Amino acid sequence: MKITDKVVKNIAELTQLRFTEDELAEIGASMTETLELVEQMQQVDTAGVEPMSNPLDATQPLRPDVVTEGDNRAIYQRIAPETQDGLYLVPKVIE
Amino acid sequence: MQYDSIAQQLDNLIRGTYSSVELTRHYLDRIKQHAQLNCYISVLEESALEAAQQADQARAAGNAGPLTGVPIAHKDIFCTQGVKTTAGSQMLYNYDAPFDATVVSRLATAGAVTIGKTNMDEFAMGSSNETSYYGAVLNPWDTTRVPGGSSGGSAAAVAAGLCSAATGTDTGGSIRQPAAHCGITGIKPTYGRISRWGMIAFASSLDQAGPMTRTAEDAALLLGVMAGEDPLDSTCLAADVPNYVESLNKPLDGLKIGICEDFFAEGLEAGSEQVIRESLRVFEDLGATISSVRLPHIEYSIPAYYVIAPAEASANLSRYDGVRFGYRCKEPTDLADLFKRSRSEGFGDEVKRRIMVGAFTLSTGYYDAYYRQAQQIRRLIKDDFQAAFAEVDILLGPTAPQPAFSLGEKTGDQVAMYLQDIYTIAGNLAGLPAMSIPAGFSSDLPVGLQLIGNYLDEASILAAAHQFQQRTDWHQRVPASMAAEN
Numbered sequence: 217m218k219i220t221d222k223v224v225k226n227i228a229e230l231t232q233l234r235f236t237e238d239e240l241a242e243i244g245a246s247m248t249e250t251l252e253l254v255e256q257m258q259q260v261d262t263a264g265v266e267p268m269s270n271p272l273d274a275t276q277p278l279r280p281d282v283v284t285e286g287d288n289r290a291i292y293q294r295i296a297p298e299t300q301d302g303l304y305l306v307p308k309v310i311e
Numbered sequence: 312m313q314y315d316s317i318a319q320q321l322d323n324l325i326r327g328t329y330s331s332v333e334l335t336r337h338y339l340d341r342i343k344q345h346a347q348l349n350c351y352i353s354v355l356e357e358s359a360l361e362a363a364q365q366a367d368q369a370r371a372a373g374n375a376g377p378l379t380g381v382p383i384a385h386k387d388i389f390c391t392q393g394v395k396t397t398a399g400s401q402m403l404y405n406y407d408a409p410f411d412a413t414v415v416s417r418l419a420t421a422g423a424v425t426i427g428k429t430n431m432d433e434f435a436m437g438s439s440n441e442t443s444y445y446g447a448v449l450n451p452w453d454t455t456r457v458p459g460g461s462s463g464g465s466a467a468a469v470a471a472g473l474c475s476a477a478t479g480t481d482t483g484g485s486i487r488q489p490a491a492h493c494g495i496t497g498i499k500p501t502y503g504r505i506s507r508w509g510m511i512a513f514a515s516s517l518d519q520a521g522p523m524t525r526t527a528e529d530a531a532l533l534l535g536v537m538a539g540e541d542p543l544d545s546t547c548l549a550a551d552v553p554n555y556v557e558s559l560n561k562p563l564d565g566l567k568i569g570i571c572e573d574f575f576a577e578g579l580e581a582g583s584e585q586v587i588r589e590s591l592r593v594f595e596d597l598g599a600t601i602s603s604v605r606l607p608h609i610e611y612s613i614p615a616y617y618v619i620a621p622a623e624a625s626a627n628l629s630r631y632d633g634v635r636f637g638y639r640c641k642e643p644t645d646l647a648d649l650f651k652r653s654r655s656e657g658f659g660d661e662v663k664r665r666i667m668v669g670a671f672t673l674s675t676g677y678y679d680a681y682y683r684q685a686q687q688i689r690r691l692i693k694d695d696f697q698a699a700f701a702e703v704d705i706l707l708g709p710t711a712p713q714p715a716f717s718l719g720e721k722t723g724d725q726v727a728m729y730l731q732d733i734y735t736i737a738g739n740l741a742g743l744p745a746m747s748i749p750a751g752f753s754s755d756l757p758v759g760l761q762l763i764g765n766y767l768d769e770a771s772i773l774a775a776a777h778q779f780q781q782r783t784d785w786h787q788r789v790p791a792s793m794a795a796e797n
Contacts, residue, residue, distance in 0.1 A: 231670045234651040250668045254614040267686030271502045271742020291409045297639035
């Protein structure tokens with residue numbers, strides 16, 4: 217499957233990535249190459265095979281609904297690019 | 312002393328032949344002396360010496376744990392509280408982790424001294440350590456060659472005698488392949504054996520941590536400390552962790568070893584094949600019986616992996632937004648510009664490629680043909696292995712298709728790079744324990760032998776590896792330029 221510039225632009229928007237015009241062609245070619253590699257998968261008849269998401273088919277255990285974390289805001293915000301009054305700062309969204 | 316196994320180092324620490332401070336200082340000196348290998352992203356001189364001093368005091372006071380005073384390095388994918396944790400990416404160039412990974416805290420509790428954080432492919436996406444934002448790592452056996460990846464810094468550091476052992480992670484071969492290329496021992500246990508808490512996520516259904524060491528005995532020792540249930544990781548298994556060291560000498564008499572014939576097809580370098588075939592004699596001498604097994608769906612491992620891993624990565628890496636931590640672009644004009652530019656500038660090319668492919672295969676109309684099909688093939692691969700394990704106890708084959716390749720040799724050829732993990736990926740897809748041990752040389756470069764065990768049966772492959780190492784000295788070979796005791 218050949219990945220066109222249009223598809224690359226759409227996926228770039230979904231993944232919040234930005235590419236220059238030159239990069240668009242390059243990333244499209246690279247995606248095409250990967251998809252050609254994975255194309256072999258279509259030769260396998262998988263009708264009736266249950267998809268496997270965990271090797272031991274383990275399910276997620278539930279834990280008791282109790283508070284285990286204290287207030288770590290100050291610790292987590294120490295490494296933030298920009299904060300004010302305990303809030304994360306981003307460029308103004310609403311004029 | 313840099314090439315003593317941990318078992319020997321513990322013996323020397325107990326006897327007082329040297330102290331942890333002396334051992335730690337020795338490694339710190341060597342790290343400086345061999346800085347050109349670029350094994351480390353961060354060297355923790357001050358805190359390591361402090362921890363070593365405390366280790367010596369604890370030992371003197373009779374409070375030594377299983378690893379007290381042993382200097383180890385962590386792959387820079389494990390969060391270390393207050394210490395820069397980059398995952399090899401510019402995206403996390405300023406990320407001082409606010410907490411410790413479970414692997415880090417367990418090893419510290421056992422007494423290990425953290426000497427530094429090792430270099431790696433960016434977000435563990437690579438097989439040569441060349442995608443690191445912090446530069447390539449050089450292979451200590453031949454500095455014109457790659458150490459393998461993604462745990463290339465850890466593998467090279469152990470091989471160069473720059474730490475006693477190191478941690479690694481393995482999503483598609485990232486412990487085993489660099490272990491093979493650097494002539495050391497590395498084990499990826501069963502998926503879920505070791506907690507992934509604090510291990511920066513790449514592909515969550517495949518990621519697994521493990522130790523990288525000089526010997527199988529050391530791997531057994533470290534694995535015992537690292538493994539076990541963790542309430543902080545809901546995929547971490549509640550299964551009991553056996554004493555891996557105690558079972559190392561369990562006789563191999565009657566052990567049934569299956570040779571993965573599919574791994575000896577076209578593409579395996581002749582010298583490597585010879586090394587692996589010759590190793591069979593050692594196992595036969597130890598009383599094992601050898602037979603051939605076939606894994607019919609193994610050829611679909613790489614295609615299935617290059618759907619599943621990028622898909623999961625695209626989701627995991629959506630958290631890097633330039634808002635809460637990590638890289639933020641300069642002077643964003645608006646919120647969209649902040650997100651897009653932070654991500655586009657902060658991630659390297661290989662990471663962006665995989666995010667794009669992953670998002671594409673998960674997008675509307677493509678999910679069934681790609682992700683679902685890959686997850687179905689994954690079960691067929693698991694079933695192949697289960698059929699094999701009905702006949703044999705462990706599987707044996709090469710770790711990599713050839714020894715370490717030259718720096719830059721495969722950077723322009725994405726598919727050639729992806730094919731480096733052709734023998735290791737199936738172990739991740741099936742979630743089986745697998746390890747690589749040094750088994751010989753091809754053109755003066757180390758060749759790794761891979762052993763794959765059944766679920767939760769790390770003990771069998773560790774015992775086979777240990778007894779192989781009792782009969783051979785490949786694991787004791789060191790690069791000539793690294794052998795000097797200074």
